[in-house]
Amino acid sequence: MPWRFDAFEAYKFCAAVPSVHRRTIASVPRYFHTLVASRTTHLGTLTPLRLVTSAHRCPIASVPRCFNTLSASSLLNITFMNTSGSEEEFCNERTSLMTTESPPLSSYHVETGISSLEDTQTKARCPITNESNNREARHEGVSVERDSTADSEDEEMSLKYGAKHVIMLFVPVTLCMIVVIATIKSVSFYTEKGGQLIYTPFTEDTTSVGQRLLNSVLNTLIMISVIVVMTIFLVVLYKYRCYKFIHGWLILSSLMLLFWFSFMYLGEVFKTYNVAMDYPTLALVIWNFGAVGMVCIHWKGPLQLQQAYLIMISALMALVFIKYLPEWSAWVILGAISVYDLIAVLCPKGPLRMLVETAQERNEPIFPALIYSSAMIWMVGMTEHSAVQQPSHQETNSDEEVGQSHHDNTEDNRNMVVPETEVHGAQSRTTSAVELEEERGIKLGLGDFIFYSVLVGKASATASGDWNTTLACFVAILIGLCLTLLLLAIFKKALPALPISITFGLVFYFSTDNLVRPFMDNLAAHQFYI
Amino acid sequence: MTTSVFFGCTFIAFGPAISLFLFTIARDPLRVIFLIAGAFFWLVSLLLSSLVWFIAVQISNKENASVQKGLLIFGVVLSVLLQETFRFSYYKLLKRANEGLMALSQEDAMPISIRQLAYVSGLGFGFMSGAFSVVNILADSLGPGTVGIHGDSQHYFVSSAFMTMAIILLHMFWGVVFFDACEKKRWWAVVIVVLSHLLVSCLSFLNPQYEGSLIPAYVVMCVMGMWAFSSAGGSFRNLKLCLTCRDKDFLLANHRPR
Numbered sequence: 001m002p003w004r005f006d007a008f009e010a011y012k013f014c015a016a017v018p019s020v021h022r023r024t025i026a027s028v029p030r031y032f033h034t035l036v037a038s039r040t041t042h043l044g045t046l047t048p049l050r051l052v053t054s055a056h057r058c059p060i061a062s063v064p065r066c067f068n069t070l071s072a073s074s075l076l077n078i079t080f081m082n083t084s085g086s087e088e089e090f091c092n093e094r095t096s097l098m099t100t101e102s103p104p105l106s107s108y109h110v111e112t113g114i115s116s117l118e119d120t121q122t123k124a125r126c127p128i129t130n131e132s133n134n135r136e137a138r139h140e141g142v143s144v145e146r147d148s149t150a151d152s153e154d155e156e157m158s159l160k161y162g163a164k165h166v167i168m169l170f171v172p173v174t175l176c177m178i179v180v181i182a183t184i185k186s187v188s189f190y191t192e193k194g195g196q197l198i199y200t201p202f203t204e205d206t207t208s209v210g211q212r213l214l215n216s217v218l219n220t221l222i223m224i225s226v227i228v229v230m231t232i233f234l235v236v237l238y239k240y241r242c243y244k245f246i247h248g249w250l251i252l253s254s255l256m257l258l259f260w261f262s263f264m265y266l267g268e269v270f271k272t273y274n275v276a277m278d279y280p281t282l283a284l285v286i287w288n289f290g291a292v293g294m295v296c297i298h299w300k301g302p303l304q305l306q307q308a309y310l311i312m313i314s315a316l317m318a319l320v321f322i323k324y325l326p327e328w329s330a331w332v333i334l335g336a337i338s339v340y341d342l343i344a345v346l347c348p349k350g351p352l353r354m355l356v357e358t359a360q361e362r363n364e365p366i367f368p369a370l371i372y373s374s375a376m377i378w379m380v381g382m383t384e385h386s387a388v389q390q391p392s393h394q395e396t397n398s399d400e401e402v403g404q405s406h407h408d409n410t411e412d413n414r415n416m417v418v419p420e421t422e423v424h425g426a427q428s429r430t431t432s433a434v435e436l437e438e439e440r441g442i443k444l445g446l447g448d449f450i451f452y453s454v455l456v457g458k459a460s461a462t463a464s465g466d467w468n469t470t471l472a473c474f475v476a477i478l479i480g481l482c483l484t485l486l487l488l489a490i491f492k493k494a495l496p497a498l499p500i501s502i503t504f505g506l507v508f509y510f511s512t513d514n515l516v517r518p519f520m521d522n523l524a525a526h527q528f529y530i
Numbered sequence: 531m532t533t534s535v536f537f538g539c540t541f542i543a544f545g546p547a548i549s550l551f552l553f554t555i556a557r558d559p560l561r562v563i564f565l566i567a568g569a570f571f572w573l574v575s576l577l578l579s580s581l582v583w584f585i586a587v588q589i590s591n592k593e594n595a596s597v598q599k600g601l602l603i604f605g606v607v608l609s610v611l612l613q614e615t616f617r618f619s620y621y622k623l624l625k626r627a628n629e630g631l632m633a634l635s636q637e638d639a640m641p642i643s644i645r646q647l648a649y650v651s652g653l654g655f656g657f658m659s660g661a662f663s664v665v666n667i668l669a670d671s672l673g674p675g676t677v678g679i680h681g682d683s684q685h686y687f688v689s690s691a692f693m694t695m696a697i698i699l700l701h702m703f704w705g706v707v708f709f710d711a712c713e714k715k716r717w718w719a720v721v722i723v724v725l726s727h728l729l730v731s732c733l734s735f736l737n738p739q740y741e742g743s744l745i746p747a748y749v750v751m752c753v754m755g756m757w758a759f760s761s762a763g764g765s766f767r768n769l770k771l772c773l774t775c776r777d778k779d780f781l782l783a784n785h786r787p788r
Contacts (some may be wrong), residue, residue, distance in 0.1 A: 466666055466669065467669055471661055472573055475570050475658070476570070508573070511580075512577070515580040519579075519580040527693075527734060528737070530609040530659070
């Protein structure tokens with residue numbers, strides 16, 4: 001029942017948004033996602049009080065990279081999404097529980113996600129955040145006697161919720177890799193030599209090993225410099241507030257991915273399985289797929305559908321890379337891009353770091369259209385009050401603008417939020433079992449998905465150790481991701497997601513292919529078991 | 531070979547392990563993470579043992595078949611010892627991590643007990659070991675070919691699948707017994723675990739005489755299973771209560787809200 005209620009709220013919100021909230025289009029889906037994601041609350045809950053899409057830091061560093069790729073694609077008909085996951089915005093349970101004591105203002109600014117284009121709304125944000133703060137404070141006042149128990153449960157919950165976040169990223173990364181591996185193993189198109197991208201002009205069909213190595217290094221240099229130039233271009237665009245340009249770019253690139261690349265993919269799958277297909281049906285299928293994808297990614301759509309689309313386009317992109325990057329260049333590029341990721345996100349003068357800081361200064365999120373988010377909102381212990389609070393929501397819902405009173409986004413909502421706060425406050429006073437918990441989602445840039453899948457796909461395409469190498473790279477990447485998330489929980493700032501995973505992946509690829517494979521082959525030949 | 535051989539062997543080899551994963555581990559994210567970490571540790575141990583074996587092969591006489599076989603046997607023994615060493619180091623790591631977490635939180639109970647960790651890590655080791663042993667064989671079973679055309683055993687696939695299942699379950703039991711023995715400082719039990727692992731691996735040298743390798747392996751598996759069950763706190767009485775659905779703790783545990 002609360003599940004349906006949440007969904008209802010979500011849809012009402014969707015209806016309300018265009019009329020009331022003049023957000024940038026890119027930021028809208030995020031609200032919806034977290035809203036719809038509230039369905040996943042595991043204890044029957046009410047609508048979330050706050051729209052929580054991210055932790056208090058902007059998921060920034062990864063996005064600019066995706067612009068590099070998008071710009072490249074739109075110019076040169078090849079998309080190249082380098083969104084590396086520096087935007088792993090991770091708010092573990094400790095910080096989210098700590099907000100009840102000292103709510104950070106900036107987090108609400110981020111959460112409300114209003115573009116700074118709407119400067120008038122920034123003023124509206126402050127009273128709204130105060131509202132939220134008041135609500136928090138009220139809850140805090142109520143639950144002050146429970147602080148000790150709350151603290152003691154903090155760590156356990158932060159570990160559990162931290163683990164939940166890790167799994168929330170493991171699943172999509174695994175799915176993307178499975179799609180790529182399945183395609184590589186069955187559709188031979190992506191393993192055939194079909195020419196090279198213009199970013200990697202040097203061929204690898206040379207006679208000597210040294211020449212080949214040199215060519216691959218040169219290819220890498222060209223590729224990385226293109227990425228650097230695009231990133232800097234993006235930072236400049238962002239600094240000078242050319243949002244429309246960036247939006248147009250994004251839309252153009254995802255258009256190409258969703259229509260052109262998926263058309264190619266479908267064509268190759270049909271060829272592999274010898275399926276006869278007529279053009280009208282194909283056009284209908286591609287049109288529907290692409291149109292729904294554009295709507296889901298750039299506007300509104302159910303969270304899981306959006307996640308599925310993001311996984312699919314990452315897989316498509318990774319397949320393009322696997323096909324068009326020559327072998328040695330691919331490995332050197334993977335290594336170089338992790339180094340670049342590390343530098344760009346962590347160095348003070350790195351472009352991605354500058355982007356993060358600019359976005360934080362302006363208190364706005366960066367275009368979420370190309371970030372995978374797995375936001376979740378929970379509320380604990382309010383099941384018995386759902387019936388009581390429903391009427392209050394219903395009343396507010398009658399006014400279409402309010403929709404979800406948990407969206408403290410506009411001034412319009414503010415007055416409506418008050419009765420709800422009082423209701424909540426009263427409820428929290430009456431029952432000591434009420435505890436507000438919010439869990440923020442975790443975000444990973446699509447570039448991370450792409451490069452992880454490129455690594456695993458290349459491993460399964462070219463390794464002579466076949467499945468052993470693929471498995472080893474898969475486990476290595478997952479462990480690298482786990483370690484990165486652990487570091488994120490410790491340092492609580494944007495971190496690059498590529499270096500650790502790619503390093504582990506590369507180490508395990510080369511060592512499994514060259515050392516483990518002959519050992520295991522010999523063992524299997526004699527049927528020895530270790 | 532046919533797809534029925536493929537599916538049959540896959541389910542024989544991975545059936546118990548996957549069902550254990552789905553029913554006991556998949557719901558809890560923390561356990562999944564420790565499972566994958568266990569798999570990673572096994573992988574690293576395999577890597578090191580392969581490295582040593584590779585170096586030994588490179589410096590030896592590659593033409594001499596008996597030398598190569600001897601080196602392979604040496605590789606197997608080394609691999610087993612390294613696996614157990616890594617199991618021990620994983621145990622130490624988990625203990626330290628758990629202690630750190632307990633120090634941070636002020637509560638008494640750890641989010642995951644050392645017994646659950648033993649089970650999960652053992653299963654992680656088992657998954658990876660089984661996967662590396664059998665996945666290539668399964669992939670080959672989908673393609674064309676004739677089994678044993680050069681006079682080798684006809685039962686290659688099925689025996690591999692059964693051996694893999696035994697190995698996966700054995701790793702799980704070894705994990706439970708090993709961690710329990712380390713907790714209680716019973717080093718003789720640790721030695722027995724290592725020796726039984728060596729025994730099972732060395733029995734596989736008897737392949738393709740599967741009676742010599744499979745049957746003792748299953749016997750060892752049953753013995754280890756019972757030992758693991760009792761060291762995890764099980765007893766005949768518990769088992770009876772559980773099977774006749776009269777175990778109140780178990781029933782309560784299954785009906786707790788998720």
